[in-house]
Amino acid sequence: MAETTVSLVLNEMYKLLSAEVNLQTSVHNELAELKDELESIQAYLKDADTRAAAEVDNKEGVKVWVKKLREASFHIEDVIDEYLIYETKQTYDSGCIALLRIIIPLIETLIARHRIVYQIRGLKLYVHEIKARSERYNFHEEGSLRNGRGTQHFKWDDPRLGSLIMEEAEVVGFENPREELVHWLVNGETSRTVVSVFGMGGLGKTTLANNVFHNNTVKDYFHCRAFITVSQTYTVDSLLKDMMKQFHKENNDSLPLGINTMDGMSLVTEVRSYLQNKRYLIVFDDVWKEIFWDEIQNAMLENKGSRIMITTRNLDVANYCKKSSNVRVHNLQPLPTSKAWELFCKKTFRFSSNGNCPLELQNTSHEIVKKCEGLPLAIVAIGGLLSTKDKTVLEWKKLCQNLSSELQRNPHLASLTRILALSYDDLPDYLKSCILYFGIYPEDSSIRCTRIIRQWIAEGFVIHEENKTLEEVAKEYLTELVHRSLVHVSKVNYNGKPSNFRIHDLLHDMMVSKMKDFSFCHVVRKDDQDFYHDLMTRRLSIATSSIDVLMSIKQSKIRSMYMFEREKLSEDFLSRFFAKSILLKVLDLEGASLDYVPDHLGNIFHLRFLSLRKTKVKDLPKSIGKLQNLETLDLKETPVHDLPRDICKLTKLRHLLVCCRKSEESNTMNYEIGMRMNKGIGCLQLLQTLYHVDLDHGGLDLIKELKMLRKLQKLGLKNVKREYGKALCDSIQEMNHLESLSVSGKTEVEIIDLQHISSPPQLRRLDLFACLEKLPDWISRLSQLVRLSFRYSKLTSDPLKSLKHLPNLMRLTIAIDAYDGDTLHIEAGFPKLKRLKLSRLQNLNSIVVDNGALPAVKIIRIGNIPHLKDFPSGFHLLQSLETLYLNNMSPEFNRSIDPNDGSKYWEIKHVQLVSMREGVDGRYSYSTIRHPRNTT
Template sequence: MASRLEEIKADIKAINERHQRYNFRQEEEQGESFQWHRESPLSAENDVVGMEGYEETLLDWLLSEERRDLMISVWGMGGSGKTTIVAKFYNNREVKKYFQCSAWITLSQDFVVENLFKSMIKEFYKAGKDLVLTDIDKMGYDGLVRTIQEYLQQKRYVIVLDDVWSLNFDLWRQIKAAIPSTRNRSAIMVTSRMEEVASLSFGIPNSIHHILYIERLPENKAWELFCRRAFTNVPNQRCPLLLEPTAKDLVRRCKGLPLTIVVLGYLMSSKEKTELEWKKVCQNPNWELINNPRFEREKYILLLRFHDLPYHLKHCFKYCCVFPEDYLIKRKRLIRLWIAEGFVEKIKDKTLEEVADTYLEELVCRSMLQVVKKNHFGRAKSVRLHDLMRELGLSISKGEKFCVSYNRGEGEEVANARRLAMHKCDEDIPRCFDMSKLRSFFVFATETTMSSQSYELPKKFKFLRVLDLQGVPITILPDEIGELFSLRYLNLRETHIKEIPKALGKLRNLLTLDICDTKVEKLPTSAVNLHSLCNLLMYHYDPRRSKSFDFVSGTKVPFDISKLESLQVLASIEADDDIVRTLGNMTQLRRIGITKVKAGPQVWQLCATIQKLNLLRSLFLMSYIGHELNMNYLKHPPPLLQRLTLVGKLQSVPRWFGSLNDLTFLFLKCSILKENPLLKIHALRNLRRLTLSNAYEGNLLHFHPMWFPMLKILRLWNLSQLNKVIIKKGTMPDIEDLWVGGCCMLKMLPQGIEYLSKLKELTLDDMPVEFVEQLREGGRDRPRITHIPQINHYYRISGKMHHESLS
């Protein structure tokens, strides 16, 4: 073994010498990995070709004269565009106005009815996190059925069940029991690649059943879609004449399936525009495999796309397969996992997170990942694998022993796996597997898991790098955790753990520790030894207190936090004099959250400390209850600041607000300002999201022309003295979401709201009755809001929150 190690060292040294000799580093920095994009990976996300007629058909069915409920089945091959078509219909402005509530549920192949109902309820209530029933995860079948029936009663609703693989009579009978027949043209839509599901007689009384078959794209539309993807930088997106015969041959082989055309188009867009290079793809001998009737053509084209990925992106793509089917993968979680696994290469002048972000954008741009949600400035917030992509990734991963997903009774592949993801674990984690070879271990909590009382972790994780137990109701983290010397990523978010063992301090290689929303109130003193730690996430968010002052709490740190010199993310800690004084030494910090900040010397010292954090992008400060948060002591804010949250009374609007040129997110809560804050923040040209919650005691907010040119979201909460809002033409030209809540003195709609032509959603929460009545059909202000597709109204009766649509 010693001799072999010496040989490996010699090989590594030789590789490094060749690396420097041939200047590979310069090529990598300038090459495909970071210069591949020619457009934003999100810019063409909703670009659809050849599907316009389907949307018109769905609208015709919806708006027909018959006053009965609708049952619509949409079916076609995998990758034919079923979900895209239904999504365009679902998001259509006229459709949004027509239905009072909606839910989109993507089903796994072996879904549980109770889980479907819980997802449905959460979809209905998603407009406000605080409105979700707190005991929903504890409800049984009968309670869930009653909740849905009560919510949907007298409402016109649309429910989409996406990607249904099977729906037998007994299963449908259970679903149908929860969904009332309203006889007012409510709609249930099902998408499926199975003809027997689409043709199923659903037996809904007084309903009409329509079936929409999604055909393959005709040749001309297939060619148009391919050219849009393959020739994004060519004038008019036209194929060069020299390449046209080869390109058309490639398109014909896609057989009119949009997904495979898009993927092939992106594949060819990265190739040199020469006939020889394109014929290499066309003449690939593996194309002959598709003549086998059992071979799925679309999967082969996806396989071509996978093999064309750079080496580092192949690992990143396969790693996404550890997540369950249709799982929403958070961007930050994914890139931290990639870093922990060593998939992300260090590039000069870039952090590993920035490099990993580029990897994710490339996978999105190449159609290997789908963007599900974006943040306030258009960046991917969560992504998902298309089911065909996931099948491909799992197949490759199993063959390479890269990763294996375990469901009950499917353990034959587990023994040799290097990465194991347990997707169904309703009892204790099985101990029959040999865990000694694992590098990564995931447990994904199902809804039934959440009712379990406690878990014991398997032992012998000798070489483990990643341990992800998010949402699993374990109560104790064993001391053996300290033996995992190679551990780089530990995720205990939303578990029931109350205490972190002292042995945690032995994890000298740990990069990420996530204990958010656990019951841990204090870190052990041994954590001071985690010198490699980059991300320390330990805030506690209480959705039931979202409108209260202390909706977020931090964690106590009983040691000198500045000794963790590698920290880039620290969210959130409880302030004390020692911590505030030493934070200025942590010059690598990009994000920090501090709670319980006291007025006086502690604030002075904190402001002096923040001035030293030149790399800071995100700052969250919450004062101690009743204490003033005087930020005027801060003379020079961090120059790169993008997100700022201040919770606590402000003496005045800080003078330095106007210098925050990169700020995209501003949240002021309980500021109780006498002066109008808009006068000092309107010039923030990059601001995308602004929230004022109990932040201003004045009675007028006046938005002048040219103010907030990039603003997308505006939220005005609990402004108790506000009685008038004026919006001049030319202000907030891009705003899409306006939320007004708890403004008890505001009796009328903001003047000039009709100028906000891009407004997609208006939400009213706990507003005066006379304010709301003016917005109903026939009300005085109704004509001024007809351009807004979705208008929500939340109100309380006997302490219980209710919702209605005013669209």
Template sequence: MADSVVTFLLQNLTQLLSQESKLLGGVGDQVRLLQNELSLINVFLQNTEGKRHDNELVKKVVSQIRDVAYEAEDVIDTFIMTVIKHKRRCKLTKLIHSCNRAMSFHEVASKIERINNVIKEIYNNRSKYGIEIAESSGGDTEAEVKLHRRRRYVEEDRVVGFSHDTEGVSPMPKLRKFILKAELKEELLHGLEVNYSSNKDKLKGTLIEDLNGIKAMNDEECKKALFAFLEHIRDHKFKKSLSGFMESIYRKNGQGWQDLDDDELKSLLFKCLENKRYLVVMDNIWEIEAWNEVSVAFPTNSNGSRVLITSRIKEVALHASSLNNSIPQITPYELPYLDEDKSWELFSKKVFGGGTCPQELENLGRQIVKSCHGLPLAIVDRSSCMDILALSYNHLPRRLKPCFLYFGIYPEDFEIPVRQLIRLWIAEGFIRQIGNRNIEDVAEDYLEELIDWSLIQAATKRLDGGVKTCRIHDLLRDLCISESAEEKFLEVCSDIKLSPMSKCRRISIHFANHPYISSYPCESSNIRSVMGFGGVVGLESPLGKGYYLKLLCKSNKLVRVVELSNMAICCVIPKRIENLVLLRYLSISSGVRHVIPNSICNLWNLETLDKRNFKIKYLPEGIWKLQNLRYLYLNGSTSLPRTDNKAGLPNLQVLAGIDLNLNSMRLFARARFPNLRKLGLRSSASGGSIDIDSLVLSLSTIQPLRHLQTLKLCEFIMALRNKISLQLTKITLLDLKGCGPFTWGVLGSLANLRILKVVGCGMLTLDCNESSFCQLEVLKMAKVTDSEWTMEKGAMPRLQRLVIERCNFKTMPLDELWCLSALRDVEVLHPDPELANML
């Protein structure tokens, strides 16, 4: 993918030139020239984005740019790796290799100069081959035309799933009411829009059939109304769309209108419609800008005129329905997916013409329907659906395309952990920093956009309402894999088909396969990411413990991402891990106790270190050298190393699974983690007991921990008496003991606490006074036994969600809970008989 490769390379070059210029030595000038050339190429890519799919020449040029950008990335990364390796040598070894280093500088300078010449030639040839880049276009004209030709309007008696929405209300009578209710004179045009956010083109056939049927009604005023149907409204097709509309009004040849500019055409159309009643249906609007351009041409004449738009993009529908502040915003009508019965009904009508499915084919037919997950397009035509989905992908914003293609690394029907996905996106360089916003929040916005585009589905939600896991439809996954192969973005390998190694930058190994791994080429410098899923490699395997990482350290020294925690293999970190100097993400698992070598602390780019499935007692002393580390996940029994200097981890956002002991307390007291947002602690397993009050007091009095939002405490003796001054929004308490009324009162006094989880605790005294938990929105209690819960009026005024799972309460404030006006969602799972009777 040329766009993401060039953007990521530019970011790396900018960082090198500004922060690590010493590494470049005598090739700094060539690197700056490369940066300038790539900046021009980036503008070229941005302005030719909409022409790649219908112009083979542009497509070929973009492919050349991608290849030369990959080559430039390899040259720069290899050079940096060589320089860092040289810096680690002793003085004598440096002297011995000084000649080789000089030759290396000269060789790299020559390679960069040649790459600069190639880029310059590509850019200069754009005029030679007639490639215009003055005007950006987000369209895909040829694909749209093909799609339009293939679209079939179905008869109304073959329409399924449009008779009623999820609330049992039919949308068509509502639509007729908006179109025909002429007495609404005072309403403005934008307030009368009926917005259909049609994520899978489920609307088209019935809508057109029904609207055309309006002309046959007895309403004489309706018969005199002007009707126009405009499709695929785009900014670059604006003049053509409106000229056709004016021609349909006057039944004249619209050729002369082509001489008018956009503003003149809008003005002329506005005058033509000013005293008329009209119905305009604008189908398949993709962009907010396109709607803004077209909408000003329609007058608000308060005579019953209507505008109806459809869009696959929820953001477009929301924008169109909220343009005028004088009227309430209209909620777009979102068509639901088909349930199993409706899916089978549609399949039967399309395949058997409304007849009965033969008994011998029913099992196979139902399997096909089930695989479509309620998506009508997949049921009607799986093959043509790929073209439609590709059209959606082609119109994605540039920043979202690599994020979407990345879903191809996961196996089919895999439930994807969102937090892990975000860490991978960040390590891959897909997320751009926006002002002072946290980069994790920006990544979540990217995911929400992909969900709004209906390309990704939210599977489960977190307690705070965010997406916890997501999934991708198998058809869309196939699209990701096919597009990725064409773009050399990633390759999926399984033990069923051992494809030869390509020049893809990422490989995803499904079902760990010894022959495949052992056939790994030793000079595969193009690989930047290695992911694995499934499979079993026993501890007695002939490959040996740690074989995977040893092989990577030998053959793929430029790798940035290693994600093997989803594979059932034993990974032991080798001492040669320091060879992976560009590594940003390392997540592996091991079933044996293991000592992490101190050499891992030389990975100066490392951002994520995930060892939750590792039995580690101590972290290496040099861990403080990892200044870029953002996420550190441990198994709960790991101790932080001692340090007497002022070393710290300034960029650390998440620290989880730490064994809390006196040394950890000292580190917190010295503010070694100033930007920490999430902290997970386990009571010391070394025998030294920690006073939880002392812990809370030490955390509360450290000013640099002002960013801490989430605290997770496991296996503590909770006897809180001191007030917590931290601005915590979420607290999780696991397997606690001795949580008395003082503790609950301290928790209830937290002014910003929104989410509280209590799991595996017994004999609690939950006493909520009238001012307790003033901001609490979510309360989850699981496996809480032999406890007493009382609550005064006024407590938990903002509580929206209550989850009680496998709990046993001696007393419970049911009446007070039911009186909470904000409470919307109550889940009681596996209650004991007493609690069931109380409910």
């Protein structure tokens, strides 16, 4: 984090020194010299935080050095941001007619400039002293901070040691993974195969691999075996020597003479010679880097039936061996609830209570086990700690409520903390701030991908890469964190890609602790009164609406604030906070109980991310036009309908989201209303996301301006009229990057002609909620389309004939008078369609399914089709279908699939779940039909 902090402030200095800013000569020179000092310090920063945390030399010096460097960087950031505010204020006010209003800002700015020059000079001296101090800790010696990296050895307190000597009786929940891995090792491909066991730290990869290694079937199958611990501190020579020693020891052979002095090439030759004509198994435990395979593979002969097993926290490492070997990857999962409980009881009550949890402790114990989320190491560590404590409810609850702090200070949990921390320590510098961000959100939060990556971008964490948007780079960061087993996918979107993410509760606790140590963020709770003591805190995560706590916030240097309390916010607090927090970059008030925004909002010059989503705010202050750096404005699910004229001055805006429901009934034409925008939207040429826009307000002029937004990726349009059709098609055709398009007509009867697109963008999602009568020809050419919805379209010809060849379509909805015909014929096709919804089609009386149709379908929903009396023909052909939802269908339809005497019941016998919902006079009844898997 020290390196991250310095890098971020250096980036700001580079931009300021190179930008066309009215930078006073003295300010420029002082900043340039300060930049040079910081650059010279960067070389000393590698692993500084790791050494500071470990304090390997038992001195406080390193920790203090890192803290002071971080604070200096924060001060530099403050000076730069305050300087930019003064410069911008002069530029903004200089257009005033009154001479007085020109002179006063100029005088204020000159005074500010002189003060800033003195501040920079003071900081330069301070940084120079920090640099000089670094020499006393030998930071200039390459690798000195790596705590012995380059050697491989076990310490007696090494947290991995317990995994290697665990008794068979202590292993719980690994029966199925062990059986699978043993099968892969002694069966399968005849060629050399790499078996990778992948998962987060603490899942028991080492325990499982060791258990498999000592399995009798495995022992008997291989001629020679070796179990090598790799870790982050290895050399290839030491691994090869260890391997040879294990081979010779197992087979009672004598070691080759001089092996301890052999160089790398000689060792490779010796290993290859020994493995000649042998079927071998080598386990490489705890591999961190992809390059490891490049370094080791030359020693691994392509012997028939030989196996290499790798355990790793990184999916990229697990897959990397595919470049030169067969690979099987086992993604190790957390223990199921029953096994987690079994392991907890075995560890906690092994020598008491006959191995069972006392009744009075069960509720709290289940809560503790739940917090462990199936992580065996956590269960074992916490269970071991509890086994030493009094078996009282009070003692148990105390630990449960204070588990986060116990992880940091209790020696019984040190191994757990160290194992989890290894994943953080191994991260490249640019990802450390990104993973810490998950600690800002409340425990067990499922965080939207778009929300967190836009905040990362606003914070400056995302590094620009050529030919990629910042959003694309940020998504790659998220993917890397997932592959490193630090972040987990909690929800996927319509195309099967991750949309929401979360981290393990225990990792969350660790991130909260690190955030506090690094002054990264402070979580403000109801009982928290001391957060303002740390004047360096950069971010506030507020989980309280207590007036006393909120009003005691005196920070003015914070860069980000997040509100997670749902109770009413004090208007006095909001006014004061907005007035003094002029350095904010991120302001996330999603879900907060507030109904207005103070006019002081316009003073927050550096603000880049503003979310008022799910609040009751109805209007934005006119001053919002001053937010020249705003990149994201999220007003989704708010009553905001009219945007101020000055919104068009926000030329850095990338994401503008406005969507308000005026009706809870989603089956109405315009249950959502869009935003009214004034002329000038064409100036927002960086926009990637824009929805929903009320075209009835801007009309043809607004549509023509949309043509200028060539970077748009997502566009939503409301109240589209007949006369807009041609102009709208012309604008859409210019949007080469458009991936998602939603078009809603003004009325249910007004026909919208969308035929005039000869070269459509490569859409992935298309929602057409308008009367079309005829399916636009270009839709059948959308080869990248994943999700397609029609409502109110009144199509007269069966649309399925034109859509069946779409190669990537995964979800299709035809609903609410989208089709006026009486028959839908699902012909062979729809190769990837997984979900199909047919609903509220008033004239439909027949559905026919051909052989070869919907080969991948998983879920079908049919509902509110009154004239469909008979169950569709050909459903028995849909062998991949798992779930069928039937909503408010006719009695005749439902009787036809009755398990007792339904004439069409045979059509659904292969479907695992059939759910029926029937409504009469506003009252609903539910019934289900379940079939075991693989039944016909």
